[in-house]
Amino acid sequence: DAGVIQSPRHEVTEMGQEVTLRCKPISGHNSLFWYRQTMMRGLELLIYFNNNVPIDDSGMPEDRFSAKMPNASFSTLKIQPSEPRDSAVYFCASSFSQGLTTYEQYFGPGTRLTVT
Amino acid sequence: AQKVTQAQTEISVVEKEDVTLDCVYETRDTTYYLFWYKQPPSGELVFLIRRNSFDEQNEISGRYSWNFQKSTSSFNFTITASQVVDSAVYFCAPNQAGTALIFGKGTTLSVSS
Numbered sequence: 001d002a003g004v005i006q007s008p009r010h011e012v013t014e015m016g017q018e019v020t021l022r023c024k025p026i027s028g029h030n031s032l033f034w035y036r037q038t039m040m041r042g043l044e045l046l047i048y049f050n051n052n053v054p055i056d057d058s059g060m061p062e063d064r065f066s067a068k069m070p071n072a073s074f075s076t077l078k079i080q081p082s083e084p085r086d087s088a089v090y091f092c093a094s095s096f097s098q099g100l101t102t103y104e105q106y107f108g109p110g111t112r113l114t115v116t
Numbered sequence: 117a118q119k120v121t122q123a124q125t126e127i128s129v130v131e132k133e134d135v136t137l138d139c140v141y142e143t144r145d146t147t148y149y150l151f152w153y154k155q156p157p158s159g160e161l162v163f164l165i166r167r168n169s170f171d172e173q174n175e176i177s178g179r180y181s182w183n184f185q186k187s188t189s190s191f192n193f194t195i196t197a198s199q200v201v202d203s204a205v206y207f208c209a210p211n212q213a214g215t216a217l218i219f220g221k222g223t224t225l226s227v228s229s
Contacts, residue, residue: 033216043207043219056216091161100213102149107161 002026004108012114018080021111024073025094032103034067034077035091039060043091048096049075082115089113118143124142128226129198136191137223139208141227143153145169149214150191155222156204164206167191198227 005024013019025032033038047057049069060067064083069075079086088114093105119142129135140148152164165175167184175182179196191210195202205224209217 021169035219042221045216045218047203048216089159093161097214100147102166102213102215102217104151104163104166105217107153109160 001054004092004094004106006090006108006111008111009016009109010112010114012116013082014116015083016081017115019086019113019115021077021079021090021092021113023075023077023092023108025075025092026106026114029094029096029106030072031095031097031105032069032073032075033093033095035093035107036088037091037110039087046077046090079113082113084115087113087115118145118148118212120208120210120218122194122206122220124221124223125221126224128145128227128228131199131227131229132197133227134194134196135197135198135227137206137208137225139191139193141169141189141191141208141210142188143210143212145212147213149213151209151211151217152182152191152193153207153209153219154204155207156201161207164193171215172184195225198225200227200229203227 007022008100023100032049037043047058052069067077089110091110093107120151121140146170150167154162181194183192205222209219
Protein backbone atom coordinates (compact mmCIF):
# COMPACT_ATOMS: atom_id res chain seq x y z
CA ASP A 1 0.00 0.00 0.00
CA ALA A 2 1.14 3.53 -0.73
CA GLY A 3 0.39 4.75 2.76
CA VAL A 4 -1.38 7.99 3.55
CA ILE A 5 -0.84 10.51 0.79
CA GLN A 6 -0.87 14.24 1.41
CA SER A 7 -0.55 17.11 -1.00
CA PRO A 8 1.01 19.51 -1.34
CA ARG A 9 4.10 18.70 0.73
CA HIS A 10 4.96 22.36 1.04
CA GLU A 11 2.80 25.42 0.67
CA VAL A 12 3.82 29.03 0.93
CA THR A 13 1.08 31.59 0.70
CA GLU A 14 0.31 35.15 1.61
CA MET A 15 -1.94 36.19 4.43
CA GLY A 16 -5.55 36.31 3.35
CA GLN A 17 -5.27 33.65 0.70
CA GLU A 18 -7.24 30.41 0.73
CA VAL A 19 -5.29 27.23 1.35
CA THR A 20 -6.51 23.71 0.65
CA LEU A 21 -4.70 20.67 1.96
CA ARG A 22 -5.51 17.25 0.61
CA CYS A 23 -5.34 13.75 1.99
CA LYS A 24 -5.86 10.26 0.62
CA PRO A 25 -6.14 7.70 3.43
CA ILE A 26 -4.98 4.11 3.28
CA SER A 27 -7.47 1.97 1.40
CA GLY A 28 -9.74 0.09 3.78
CA HIS A 29 -9.31 2.52 6.64
CA ASN A 30 -12.53 4.09 7.83
CA SER A 31 -11.22 6.75 10.20
CA LEU A 32 -9.36 9.87 9.19
CA PHE A 33 -7.68 12.48 11.35
CA TRP A 34 -6.23 15.91 10.75
CA TYR A 35 -3.52 17.13 13.13
CA ARG A 36 -1.47 20.30 13.30
CA GLN A 37 2.03 20.43 14.74
CA THR A 38 3.82 23.55 15.95
CA MET A 39 6.72 24.07 18.30
CA MET A 40 4.54 25.96 20.74
CA ARG A 41 1.49 23.73 20.84
CA GLY A 42 2.86 20.34 19.84
CA LEU A 43 0.67 17.88 17.98
CA GLU A 44 -2.98 18.90 18.13
CA LEU A 45 -5.99 17.04 16.82
CA LEU A 46 -8.07 19.27 14.58
CA ILE A 47 -10.84 16.97 13.41
CA TYR A 48 -11.68 13.29 13.25
CA PHE A 49 -13.92 11.52 10.73
CA ASN A 50 -15.35 8.06 11.00
CA ASN A 51 -17.00 6.54 7.93
CA ASN A 52 -16.80 9.98 6.27
CA VAL A 53 -18.75 11.65 9.07
CA PRO A 54 -17.12 14.28 11.30
CA ILE A 55 -17.11 12.90 14.83
CA ASP A 56 -15.04 15.44 16.74
CA ASP A 57 -14.20 18.87 15.38
CA SER A 58 -13.57 20.51 18.73
CA GLY A 59 -9.95 21.09 17.79
CA MET A 60 -10.73 23.22 14.75
CA PRO A 61 -9.35 26.62 15.75
CA GLU A 62 -12.04 28.84 14.34
CA ASP A 63 -14.44 29.34 11.48
CA ARG A 64 -11.60 30.00 9.09
CA PHE A 65 -10.90 26.26 9.17
CA SER A 66 -13.15 23.71 7.51
CA ALA A 67 -12.72 20.05 6.63
CA LYS A 68 -14.62 17.72 4.38
CA MET A 69 -14.56 14.07 3.55
CA PRO A 70 -16.79 13.57 0.50
CA ASN A 71 -15.84 9.90 0.18
CA ALA A 72 -13.77 7.21 1.83
CA SER A 73 -10.68 7.98 -0.20
CA PHE A 74 -10.36 11.74 0.01
CA SER A 75 -10.41 14.55 2.52
CA THR A 76 -9.61 18.25 2.44
CA LEU A 77 -8.69 20.78 5.07
CA LYS A 78 -9.32 24.36 4.01
CA ILE A 79 -8.17 27.57 5.61
CA GLN A 80 -9.84 30.75 4.42
CA PRO A 81 -8.51 33.35 4.95
CA SER A 82 -5.09 32.17 6.04
CA GLU A 83 -3.07 34.00 8.70
CA PRO A 84 0.61 33.83 9.68
CA ARG A 85 -0.28 32.00 12.91
CA ASP A 86 -1.62 29.13 10.80
CA SER A 87 1.94 28.30 9.78
CA ALA A 88 2.56 24.72 10.90
CA VAL A 89 2.93 21.19 9.67
CA TYR A 90 -0.44 19.62 9.01
CA PHE A 91 -0.64 15.85 9.24
CA CYS A 92 -3.35 13.57 8.00
CA ALA A 93 -3.65 10.09 9.51
CA SER A 94 -5.93 7.14 8.93
CA SER A 95 -6.82 4.00 10.79
CA PHE A 96 -9.30 1.18 10.85
CA SER A 97 -11.83 1.32 13.65
CA GLN A 98 -14.41 -1.23 14.62
CA GLY A 99 -16.90 -0.39 17.32
CA LEU A 100 -14.95 0.79 20.33
CA THR A 101 -11.70 -0.80 19.29
CA THR A 102 -8.95 1.64 18.43
CA TYR A 103 -6.21 0.57 16.06
CA GLU A 104 -3.02 2.39 15.25
CA GLN A 105 -3.09 5.47 13.12
CA TYR A 106 -0.81 5.77 10.13
CA PHE A 107 0.38 9.23 9.29
CA GLY A 108 1.04 10.94 6.03
CA PRO A 109 4.28 12.85 5.45
CA GLY A 110 2.65 16.14 6.36
CA THR A 111 2.15 19.47 4.61
CA ARG A 112 4.41 22.27 5.76
CA LEU A 113 2.37 25.47 5.49
CA THR A 114 3.98 28.87 5.65
CA VAL A 115 1.77 31.93 5.65
CA THR A 116 3.63 35.21 5.13
CA ALA B 117 -10.80 12.89 29.00
CA GLN B 118 -7.38 11.48 28.48
CA LYS B 119 -4.27 13.24 29.68
CA VAL B 120 -0.65 12.26 29.27
CA THR B 121 2.55 13.49 30.88
CA GLN B 122 5.96 12.92 29.42
CA ALA B 123 8.00 14.60 32.10
CA GLN B 124 11.32 14.26 30.29
CA THR B 125 11.48 17.01 27.72
CA GLU B 126 14.94 16.11 26.47
CA ILE B 127 17.30 13.22 27.09
CA SER B 128 20.86 12.92 25.85
CA VAL B 129 22.76 9.65 25.92
CA VAL B 130 25.84 8.17 24.36
CA GLU B 131 25.55 5.28 21.97
CA LYS B 132 25.11 1.85 23.56
CA GLU B 133 23.57 3.31 26.69
CA ASP B 134 20.13 2.09 27.73
CA VAL B 135 17.49 4.79 28.03
CA THR B 136 13.95 4.79 29.41
CA LEU B 137 11.31 7.26 28.33
CA ASP B 138 8.57 7.82 30.88
CA CYS B 139 4.87 8.12 30.17
CA VAL B 140 2.20 8.69 32.78
CA TYR B 141 -1.41 8.96 31.75
CA GLU B 142 -4.74 9.81 33.31
CA THR B 143 -8.00 8.21 32.38
CA ARG B 144 -11.34 7.39 33.91
CA ASP B 145 -12.04 4.69 31.38
CA THR B 146 -11.70 1.00 32.03
CA THR B 147 -11.13 0.27 28.37
CA TYR B 148 -8.43 2.29 26.71
CA TYR B 149 -5.39 2.00 24.52
CA LEU B 150 -1.85 3.25 24.74
CA PHE B 151 0.41 4.07 21.84
CA TRP B 152 3.98 5.13 21.24
CA TYR B 153 5.09 6.98 18.13
CA LYS B 154 8.50 8.07 16.92
CA GLN B 155 9.22 11.25 14.97
CA PRO B 156 12.74 11.26 13.55
CA PRO B 157 14.38 14.47 12.30
CA SER B 158 12.89 13.82 8.85
CA GLY B 159 9.51 14.63 10.36
CA GLU B 160 7.32 11.63 9.68
CA LEU B 161 5.40 9.99 12.52
CA VAL B 162 6.09 6.30 12.88
CA PHE B 163 3.89 3.92 14.83
CA LEU B 164 5.79 1.81 17.36
CA ILE B 165 3.33 -0.01 19.59
CA ARG B 166 -0.30 -0.32 20.60
CA ARG B 167 -1.38 -1.80 23.90
CA ASN B 168 -4.89 -2.21 25.32
CA SER B 169 -5.69 -1.70 28.96
CA PHE B 170 -6.41 -5.35 29.59
CA ASP B 171 -3.03 -6.56 28.49
CA GLU B 172 -0.42 -5.79 31.12
CA GLN B 173 2.26 -8.03 29.76
CA ASN B 174 5.47 -6.29 28.97
CA GLU B 175 6.53 -6.36 25.37
CA ILE B 176 9.92 -6.63 23.73
CA SER B 177 10.68 -5.95 20.11
CA GLY B 178 14.35 -6.11 19.34
CA ARG B 179 16.07 -3.34 21.28
CA TYR B 180 12.73 -1.83 22.26
CA SER B 181 10.71 -2.83 25.29
CA TRP B 182 7.64 -1.46 26.97
CA ASN B 183 6.61 -1.69 30.60
CA PHE B 184 2.90 -1.20 31.28
CA GLN B 185 1.98 -0.66 34.93
CA LYS B 186 -1.74 -0.13 35.23
CA SER B 187 -1.49 0.42 38.97
CA THR B 188 0.67 3.49 38.45
CA SER B 189 -0.84 4.51 35.09
CA SER B 190 2.50 4.32 33.39
CA PHE B 191 3.60 2.99 30.04
CA ASN B 192 7.35 3.42 29.85
CA PHE B 193 9.53 2.75 26.84
CA THR B 194 13.09 1.47 27.05
CA ILE B 195 15.67 1.41 24.29
CA THR B 196 18.51 -0.97 24.97
CA ALA B 197 21.94 -0.27 23.53
CA SER B 198 20.82 2.98 21.94
CA GLN B 199 22.03 3.96 18.49
CA VAL B 200 22.37 7.28 16.74
CA VAL B 201 19.41 6.35 14.53
CA ASP B 202 17.23 6.28 17.64
CA SER B 203 17.54 10.06 17.88
CA ALA B 204 13.99 11.34 17.53
CA VAL B 205 11.04 12.77 19.38
CA TYR B 206 8.99 10.04 21.01
CA PHE B 207 5.32 10.51 21.75
CA CYS B 208 3.13 8.57 24.12
CA ALA B 209 -0.58 8.72 23.38
CA PRO B 210 -3.36 7.28 25.51
CA ASN B 211 -6.66 6.74 23.80
CA GLN B 212 -10.20 6.29 24.97
CA ALA B 213 -11.80 3.54 22.96
CA GLY B 214 -13.49 4.88 19.86
CA THR B 215 -11.89 8.30 19.93
CA ALA B 216 -8.84 9.96 18.43
CA LEU B 217 -5.36 9.79 19.91
CA ILE B 218 -4.28 12.66 22.09
CA PHE B 219 -0.54 13.17 22.00
CA GLY B 220 1.74 14.31 24.79
CA LYS B 221 4.45 16.93 24.38
CA GLY B 222 6.96 14.26 23.48
CA THR B 223 10.45 13.46 24.68
CA THR B 224 13.37 14.44 22.47
CA LEU B 225 16.05 11.77 22.56
CA SER B 226 19.52 12.60 21.32
CA VAL B 227 21.99 9.77 20.93
CA SER B 228 25.56 10.76 20.26
CA SER B 229 28.32 8.55 18.95
